[in-house]
Amino acid sequence: MIQTLFYVSGVEYQTCNRVIYTDRSICAFKGSSVDISCTYSSYQTIRSKFWFSPERSHQWQSPSQPEDLSEDSQFAGRVQVLESERGRSTLRITDLTESDSAQYHFRFTTGSFEWRSSLPGTTLTVTALQVQVTRITVHQSDTEAELKCHSSCSPAGRLSYVWFKNGQKVTGVETSSFKGRVYPGDIISCALKGHENYGSPPVYAPKLPSVSVSPSAEIVEGSSVTLTCSSDANPAAKYTWYMKNGDPDLQPLSKEPQLVFSFIQSSDSGEYYCTAENELGRRTSDYISIDVTYAPKLPSVSVSPSAEIVEGSSVTLTCSSDANPAANYSWYKKNGDPDLQPLSKDPQLVFSSIQSSDCGEYYCTAENELGRRTSEYIYINVTYAPRLPSVSVSPSAEIVEGSSVTLTCSSDANPAANYTWYKENEDSPNASGQIFTITDFRAEHSGNYYCEAQNRRGRHNSTLQLIVVAGETVIS
Structure with a gap:
């Protein structure tokens, strides 16, 4: 009880102006209705009274002058003020939304007094229902789970619930808990009976994950590359990254939504996939191919036949280099004129009938748009019978x-x-x-x-x- 003292012509009069709130705090479900009540009294005749919320002061014409909540557009059609008995006022708010969470105060005025206590009124907390999932058993095609319709409120009395599966009511279940088998694609939600339009957000197993790569342009060896996995799921999915044909018994490449290569190598080329998993199931993405481009590595050169080379025989020199995109090759003879055309612009330099004059050192180049490399020399020694002495x-x-x-x-x-x-x-x-x-x-x-x-x-x-x-x- 709050008392107010007045001073008139130097004489102190103790009077009793009071407002007593029935509840200091109330917790209610989204979509439900709530009654916020108080009792009030004054020794003078009350001329006006209304309910207001300090959190709505930004909507008032003057921040210091509270305004009647029933005239606030946010509450249009949802507010009633009931006077069931003298000295008792009840603010009824229907179709509660989470934005209705606030403090609510009662105000009255008399000819010479205005009740505007700075003390707290009634604090209203509006909370939405949530489905909590506890996995029981994972089967090959479905998941056995326990689902609980939960709210941070602890309402008094027994409440009845409605469960929905794929938009259809689950018959025979009116409790806050629900056990069942959840299949891929199932969507489950709950609501308070009588407030079905204000159901919980639905829960469901992850949808088919999508994968993306950044940058989306050509991937060059040594650059930074990020693969991202995302899936629509509730509860939120946990992600895992793998490489195709990798050892499934090894640890995954990443347990994050993103797989990051800070300095990607040619050996990282391949196909990757991710999994998205929550308590209701697990889905695997399609493969994404990573093609790392790089300049030619040091070319290797070989000669066929590898045995002794005899004049008049057929001899083939082969140049090969690991490169992406594939390299273009050119063949040269050491100490040859560099301004002349190469001996060959193919991976192979072929001597169909090799001559003694072809003896010497040869080398090849491998080139693509990312770079050029030159091989080491290979010596060709052509054997032949003595000429006329x-x-x-x-x-x-x-x-x-x-x-x-x-x-x-x-x-x-x-x-x-x-x-x-x-x-x-x-x-x-x-x-x-x-x-x-x-x-x-x-x-x-x-x-x-x-x-x-x-x-x-x-x-x-x-x-x-x-x-x-x-x-x-x-x-x-």
Whole structure:
């Protein structure tokens, strides 16, 4: 009880102006109705009285002058003030919304007094119903769950509830709890009986998750890439990310809605998927393909056949490089003219009948729009039989009997040739080696000499005729 003291002509009069609220706080469900009551009295005749809410002061013409709640547009058609007995006022608000949560005060005036106590009135809290889900058992095609229609209010008395499944009332259930099997696509909600239009938000298993990638343009190695998984679900879904063909027994790549590659690598290319799960079920997304582009890696070069290369055979050099998009290749010969056209613009450089002149070091380049790499050198060694040997004589002037004569044989060959010297009509060789020296040339040494150049690829002979005349040897 609140008393007010007045002073008139220096004389103190104790009078009793009072407002007593029935409830200091009330909690009510969204969509329901509430009665907020008080008793009031005054020693003077009350001229006006109304209910107001301080939280609505922003709508008043003057913030210091409360206005009648029944004239507030927010409450139009939803407010009644009832006077069931003298000195008792009841504010009835119907079709409650959460925005109605506020303090409510009663105000009255007399000819000389205005009740505007700053003390709290009645605090109203409007709360919506929520479905709480407790998973019991997960089956292959459905989930067995217990659902509870819950509110932060603790209403007095027994309330009746209505349960809805896929828009249809669940018959035979009027309690706050409901047990049942929930299938993918099921939508479940609850409401207070008689207030079905103010039901709880529906609960349901996750819908098919959608996946997105950022950036949506080309993904370049070394850049930052984020995959995002989202699914409509209530309760909210928990997310998990996996890579296709990964080990399902390993830990997931992420347990967040986003899978972030801060510095993506070519090895991260592949197909990814996510799962969305809540207490009512689990759904798996479609695959999303991640194609990481990158400049060519160091090219590798190979030669076929890998065995010894023989002149006249077919030889293929192959260049290969890991690149995305695929690389374009070019072949070059070391010390070749860089301004000339490449030997080949294909991954393979083919010699259909390789020649000794093709011996040398070769290299290739691999190039795409992201970069260019050059291979290491590969040496091509072409083997061939000795060419026609050439023979030289020293001295090259007249050869005098008794002098020293040196014969030299040379032949282009790979591998290098071995040399043997023969005299015509003699079966046994006269000497071996590239150089054959006769230190004391005599008449009996006259004759036809030739050398044989030989390697594992073949042999070739050369002829030299020596003639001795009158103590001199003439070479022809």
